[in-house]
Amino acid sequence: MLEADIRNHPVQVMTEAQREQFFAEGCLVLENVIDDGWLKRLRAAMAEMIDASRTVTESDARFVLEDGHGPTDPRLRRLTSPVSHHPEFWAFASSPSIAAVAADVCGPDVKFYHSKLNFKWPGGGQKFDWHHDIPAWPHTDYSPVTIGLYMEDCGPEQGPLLAVKGSHKEPLHSMYDANGNWRLRIPEARMPAHWQENTTALTAPAGSLVLLNCRVIHGSQRNLSAHMRPLLLNVYSSADSMPYVFNPIPSPYEGEIVQGQKANKSCHDPRGCELPPDWSKGYVGPWQHQGGARKTIAE
Ligand SMILES: O=C(O)CCC(=O)C(=O)O
Numbered sequence: 001m002l003e004a005d006i007r008n009h010p011v012q013v014m015t016e017a018q019r020e021q022f023f024a025e026g027c028l029v030l031e032n033v034i035d036d037g038w039l040k041r042l043r044a045a046m047a048e049m050i051d052a053s054r055t056v057t058e059s060d061a062r063f064v065l066e067d068g069h070g071p072t073d074p075r076l077r078r079l080t081s082p083v084s085h086h087p088e089f090w091a092f093a094s095s096p097s098i099a100a101v102a103a104d105v106c107g108p109d110v111k112f113y114h115s116k117l118n119f120k121w122p123g124g125g126q127k128f129d130w131h132h133d134i135p136a137w138p139h140t141d142y143s144p145v146t147i148g149l150y151m152e153d154c155g156p157e158q159g160p161l162l163a164v165k166g167s168h169k170e171p172l173h174s175m176y177d178a179n180g181n182w183r184l185r186i187p188e189a190r191m192p193a194h195w196q197e198n199t200t201a202l203t204a205p206a207g208s209l210v211l212l213n214c215r216v217i218h219g220s221q222r223n224l225s226a227h228m229r230p231l232l233l234n235v236y237s238s239a240d241s242m243p244y245v246f247n248p249i250p251s252p253y254e255g256e257i258v259q260g261q262k263a264n265k266s267c268h269d270p271r272g273c274e275l276p277p278d279w280s281k282g283y284v285g286p287w288q289h290q291g292g293a294r295k296t297i298a299e
Helices: 016-025 036-055 087-093 096-106 286-290
Strands: 027-030 063-065 076-080 110-118 128-131 145-150 161-164 199-202 209-213 218-220 231-238 257-259
Touching: 016 027, 016 096, 027 199, 036 076, 036 087, 087 096, 087 110, 087 231, 096 110, 096 145, 096 209, 096 231, 096 257, 128 286, 161 209
Parallel strands: none
Antiparallel strands: 027 209, 063 076, 076 110, 110 231, 110 257, 128 218, 145 209, 145 231, 161 199, 161 218
């Protein structure tokens, strides 16, 4: 659904001003909207999954390991598709608490796409280069939104999400380098004018949601604190927004309607999108792609 049509539907959770801020800036923090009951359930599920990673020695379809990972000191970059590995993650991703938030920015009919649980371990973590999300998983419109849940407090030293406000309105950058390698990164030299002034750190207490439009330029720094930064990311779109490449993070829940009705017609935005590599041949997660030419973000 296109933005103008989404505006014709009343907000369910946000204020009109919050929705307008999201449309204008491409990102939004909603503080303290997920209650302690959910946080407790999700943290227990996360603890089970971290425990299960202790015996894993190499990154696989479930876990992306961080350097130094081992049985006594598990260190993860990502639990890929948490909804596929623990029922509590799907219970949350399909719950009215989050579906209504997605509906405020996608319209009343909301479809689930995929999920990931990104960690940043204390005293290290991993940085994420500047990128847009949508070139990794193009859809027929730009309604897809990533809704992140900070499962613990996230302050400025913990590698919060950083977003360049308003960058979702500009043309998309190529996610390939000059040699045609997929990098999922935008070098600083190619960042939009005034990006430093427009960059905002999306810090928030545990239980807060952070919304990212699929075009907005974002990234994050390393976690320099002594506290872990678990960030549960669920991606939704309008029901009539159709993905047209293989889902890099497939799950049995892809395409499930979490609120409203299934679409009987697709919605098309006239702005096309660069195509990613063919993920049906495998997807290794963003870090390997970004590991080409190194340069830190937001120095
Ligand atoms: O986990 C992070 O800090 C960044 C996540 C992100 O940008 C992504 O998964 O696309």
